[in-house]
Amino acid sequence: MIEVVDIHKRYLRKKVLSGVSFTAEKGQITCLIGINGAGKSTILKAIMGLIPLNSGSIRIDGEQTGKAVYEKAAFVADHLTMPLAMKLSEGFQFMEEFYESWDSERACELMQFFKLDPKERIGNLSKGNAAKYSLLLGLSQDTEYVLMDEPFSGIDMFSKELITEVFASELMGERGVLLTTHEIHDMEYLIDKAVLLQDGVVRKSFNCEDMRSSEGKSVTDVMREVYQP
Amino acid sequence: MKRYLFSIVFAVFAVGGIAVSYIYSAIDHLPKYRLAAVQGNPEEGRAVELLGSYYGSVYSYALNVNEIGSSYSQYTQTNFRHNILNTRPWFFRYSDIRQLVKEHRPFMRNRSNSNGFYSDEERLIYADTARTYNEASKSTITILSISILDKATKQTREYELNIEEPHNILLRDVQFTDDRIHLLMSVYPSDRMSSDSIYHYAVGLSDGELKSVEKLEQLALNSDDEHIYRAYAIADSTSSAPNDFVIFLQYEEKITSVNGVDSYRSERISERFYAYSYRTGELSALPIKSGDRGVGSLDGNVFAYAVKQDEEIMLSSYDLNTGVLNEAAITASDMGATEIGNSMSIANNRLYVLITKDRVPMAAVVDIHNGELLYAGEAVYVGPDSEAEYRMGRLHLLNLKVKE
Amino acid sequence: MNRYLKLVHMEIYRFRYILGGLMALTAVFQISALVSTLLRELSRRELLGENASGSPLSFAWAVASTNFWFIIPMLICIAVIAMYVFWIWYRDWVGRSSFIYRLLMLPTSRRHIYLAKGTAILLFILSLLSFQMVLLLVENMIFNLIVPAELRVESFFAEIIQSNLALKVLVPQSFEQFFYAYGLGMLAVFVIFTAIMLERCYRGIGILYGILYVGACVLVVTSPVLFLGLDESIYYFYPGEILAIASALCGIVLVISLLLGFRLLGRKITV
Numbered sequence: 034m035i036e037v038v039d040i041h042k043r044y045l046r047k048k049v050l051s052g053v054s055f056t057a058e059k060g061q062i063t064c065l066i067g068i069n070g071a072g073k074s075t076i077l078k079a080i081m082g083l084i085p086l087n088s089g090s091i092r093i094d095g096e097q098t099g100k101a102v103y104e105k106a107a108f109v110a111d112h113l114t115m116p117l118a119m120k121l122s123e124g125f126q127f128m129e130e131f132y133e134s135w136d137s138e139r140a141c142e143l144m145q146f147f148k149l150d151p152k153e154r155i156g157n158l159s160k161g162n163a164a165k166y167s168l169l170l171g172l173s174q175d176t177e178y179v180l181m182d183e184p185f186s187g188i189d190m191f192s193k194e195l196i197t198e199v200f201a202s203e204l205m206g207e208r209g210v211l212l213t214t215h216e217i218h219d220m221e222y223l224i225d226k227a228v229l230l231q232d233g234v235v236r237k238s239f240n241c242e243d244m245r246s247s248e249g250k251s252v253t254d255v256m257r258e259v260y261q262p
Numbered sequence: 263m264k265r266y267l268f269s270i271v272f273a274v275f276a277v278g279g280i281a282v283s284y285i286y287s288a289i290d291h292l293p294k295y296r297l298a299a300v301q302g303n304p305e306e307g308r309a310v311e312l313l314g315s316y317y318g319s320v321y322s323y324a325l326n327v328n329e330i331g332s333s334y335s336q337y338t339q340t341n342f343r344h345n346i347l348n349t350r351p352w353f354f355r356y357s358d359i360r361q362l363v364k365e366h367r368p369f370m371r372n373r374s375n376s377n378g379f380y381s382d383e384e385r386l387i388y389a390d391t392a393r394t395y396n397e398a399s400k401s402t403i404t405i406l407s408i409s410i411l412d413k414a415t416k417q418t419r420e421y422e423l424n425i426e427e428p429h430n431i432l433l434r435d436v437q438f439t440d441d442r443i444h445l446l447m448s449v450y451p452s453d454r455m456s457s458d459s460i461y462h463y464a465v466g467l468s469d470g471e472l473k474s475v476e477k478l479e480q481l482a483l484n485s486d487d488e489h490i491y492r493a494y495a496i497a498d499s500t501s502s503a504p505n506d507f508v509i510f511l512q513y514e515e516k517i518t519s520v521n522g523v524d525s526y527r528s529e530r531i532s533e534r535f536y537a538y539s540y541r542t543g544e545l546s547a548l549p550i551k552s553g554d555r556g557v558g559s560l561d562g563n564v565f566a567y568a569v570k571q572d573e574e575i576m577l578s579s580y581d582l583n584t585g586v587l588n589e590a591a592i593t594a595s596d597m598g599a600t601e602i603g604n605s606m607s608i609a610n611n612r613l614y615v616l617i618t619k620d621r622v623p624m625a626a627v628v629d630i631h632n633g634e635l636l637y638a639g640e641a642v643y644v645g646p647d648s649e650a651e652y653r654m655g656r657l658h659l660l661n662l663k664v665k666e
Numbered sequence: 667m668n669r670y671l672k673l674v675h676m677e678i679y680r681f682r683y684i685l686g687g688l689m690a691l692t693a694v695f696q697i698s699a700l701v702s703t704l705l706r707e708l709s710r711r712e713l714l715g716e717n718a719s720g721s722p723l724s725f726a727w728a729v730a731s732t733n734f735w736f737i738i739p740m741l742i743c744i745a746v747i748a749m750y751v752f753w754i755w756y757r758d759w760v761g762r763s764s765f766i767y768r769l770l771m772l773p774t775s776r777r778h779i780y781l782a783k784g785t786a787i788l789l790f791i792l793s794l795l796s797f798q799m800v801l802l803l804v805e806n807m808i809f810n811l812i813v814p815a816e817l818r819v820e821s822f823f824a825e826i827i828q829s830n831l832a833l834k835v836l837v838p839q840s841f842e843q844f845f846y847a848y849g850l851g852m853l854a855v856f857v858i859f860t861a862i863m864l865e866r867c868y869r870g871i872g873i874l875y876g877i878l879y880v881g882a883c884v885l886v887v888t889s890p891v892l893f894l895g896l897d898e899s900i901y902y903f904y905p906g907e908i909l910a911i912a913s914a915l916c917g918i919v920l921v922i923s924l925l926l927g928f929r930l931l932g933r934k935i936t937v
Binding site for chain 2: 671672673675678679682697705706720722724726727730789790792793795796799802821822823824825827828829837838839840841842843844846847890902903904905906908909
């Protein structure tokens with residue numbers, strides 16, 4: 034379980050996170066929802082140790098985050114994180130060199146599934162293909178958790194379908210998934226838990242299935258309630 | 263591993279290339295030479311160093327040659343560590359000062375005037391002058407400060423004296439006799455044509471009070487339009503050693519041409535030596551036949567003087583206490599050479615002189631009292647005989663130095 | 667250790683084309699300058715009938731006569747490496763792809779990233795020097811091919827180096843000095859790296875921190891000259907003591923730069 038406890042983050046004058054707390058379980062897909070600039074990306078980056086926090090703590094499976102977290106959790110950013118001059122296959126080589134949790138078989142499978150050419154240079158990929166490649170790199174790491182920042186933003190419809198297929202497949206299986214989005218429509222039926230952010234705090238966090246059966250509300254309904262009272 | 267081959271080869275190339283270059287440069291070094299003994303006792307040759315340059319194909323390279331070998335000072339010794347350790351060479355080059363630093367490290371700190379030391383068994387004295395601007399009298403005054411270290415008790419005493427007149431007075435030598443600290447001071451002349459004014463200040467050891475000031479008038483002859491007289495002090499070669507005497511050299515120059523107001527050319531006509539006794543205050547002329555451009559050195563009570571005249575060196579040594587004068591003459595062939603060079607030095611009661619034999623640079627060491635040749639050595643090329651002639655031809659050694 | 671080496675390999679590999687380009691540029695400049703100078707001199711001698719009487723040519727002379735054209739590519743190499751000391755970091759932040767994310771998420775101590783970049787810079791510098799040495803060897807052979815044996819004379823290695831104004835400085839005669847000079851150079855690289863860390867951690871005001879940090883380090887390292895009288899105006903310390911102080915100060919600046927850099931990269935860095 035990823036536990037985020039009372040984290041605060043300020044960028045110069047602006048306070049982005051003012052005490053955010055939530056959890057993301059293994060085997061579930063948790064979604065951070067909020068408008069642009071609500072701090073969703075910030076939270077993910079903080080969990081991955083990419084930005085320092087002013088206060089608060091983050092624990093993964095009970096342990097404070099350190100360099101071991103990188104074999105436990107994979108991060109798929111909203112942009113490319115590999116050198117543009119590298120070929121796709123060289124990117125694999127790099128990941129294999131450094132990560133023990135790298136599964137090259139799965140990487141090749143996903144490569145074929147996404148119909149990407151290993152000899153292509155990363156810099157020449159279209160936006161859709163770049164997103165697929167980033168996702169591929171994240172999922173081919175055999176980690177317990179996968180964090181994704183805006184996986185569907187700016188992607189064409191067909192690519193979205195492919196990606197959604199992967200989500201629904203057993204590739205996700207027992208992993209804990211934490212993702213962010215500001216557009217819930219594509220994802221609504223996939224996610225298990227929703228965390229609604231506004232003004233740097235968590236407004237509401239709930240299990241989608243329970244919300245549907247007990248109160249008959251969809252995630253969009255709850256969102257309307259919380260954001261436009 | 264194959265993947266990393268590129269980087270491994272690259273790293274090996276990067277480090278290895280430079281390493282091989284330095285190994286190669288050690289092998290392919292500039293020519294080496296050595297001072298080899300030809301006659302006499304090789305021990306005497308230890309102190310000699312010949313300086314000059316090797317003429318390469320494009321540039322010339324400065325080098326020293328001594329009995330151990332040669333070193334191209336410009337390059338092999340220039341590194342940061344060496345530069346830092348050899349800072350203030352004008353102070354630390356003297357072996358007696360280095361010894362004093364070893365024995366009395368705290369006292370010797372922050373001393374800059376190598377002339378200002380006196381050391382005997384009981385005490386170590388240091389004196390120096392500093393100029394400050396006095397607000398009250400609106401003039402620069404000189405502060406003479408004296409520090410005395412009692413070697414037995416390790417206690418120091420400090421005295422300070424203000425000297426109003428004359429201005430710009432400098433310290434040249436420090437001596438001690440009969441409870442008096444003797445300070446030899448000189449003042450630069452107001453115009454270039456005149457000679458330094460030389461003063462003897464005596465300060466009491468126990469009370470730090472100025473006991474007497476004497477100006478050595480006999481040395482301050484006035485120059486005129488055609489002749490210039492100058493005098494300067496030759497103190498004991500080991501500047502901190504006790505000595506009752508100081509020698510003065512007074513020389514006369516004739517002006518040969520004048521270019522403008524302040525610049526002129528002159529020729530030295532004659533030199534004369536005087537001995538001054540700190541104890542008695544007596545200035546007496548020495549019976550030494552001098553030429554022009556000789557070298558003189560005071561070592562204890564003996565003043566030694568050597569001057570090159572034609573193809574001969576005239577040696578004189580005079581005992582200041584007994585008044586005994588020894589004279590000797592030595593020719594180039596006496597030393598096993600064909601020519602006498604223009605570089606001589608007197609130290610350790612010996613005369614060290616640069617000589618050449620058929621264009622091969624040599625050095626000779628001669629006893630200052632009787633002119634006996636103690637050592638003669640020549641520069642030889644260290645390397646294959648086939649190259650020797652060529653390499654020697656490109657070697658030009660023009661100066662001699664005595665190692666301290 | 668393993669990961670550190672892999673990172674070094676990565677850094678070398680991604681710079682290989684620029685390095686190759688610099689080496690090729692140097693070779694082209696130097697060899698063409700050498701050949702044209704030699705041919706010009708030989709034909710001049712031929713014309714004036716000096717071949718029998720003139721002084722022999724040496725490779726050291728050839729190097730001395732082509733100083734300008736030899737040095738231009740060297741200056742370019744130095745400039746490129748100097749800029750890469752900064753760019754080796756900033757390239758991972760700037761552009762469409764942020765490789766810094768990937769680097770910071772590697773399951774390795776972050777100081778390995780810092781050290782790998784430093785090691786890479788050092789290797790680049792040494793490789794260019796080594797290449798220049800090999801090039802001199804090749805140029806000497808070309809010289810021997812062009813100039814007939816009767817007209818030439820051998821040069822010592824030291825003569826060749828001394829004949830070029832830049833090589834004199836870049837390849838000091840004393841190996842001890844090589845260590846000191848390039849050691850100081852690497853110290854400067856690490857100081858700059860840590861200044862870059864300061865800038866990347868504190869963004870806006872970080873530039874000021876970085877500049878102040880570099881200024882402070884320069885002050886500390888040059889203080890023996892400024893304050894301890896290495897320039898021979900203050901006499902309190904003995905030379906041995908000044909050496910010890912200067913060495914200690916350099917050591918302190920090195921250790922602080924490394925530790926501060928590690929700490930900033932490890933905990934305070936922000937993408």
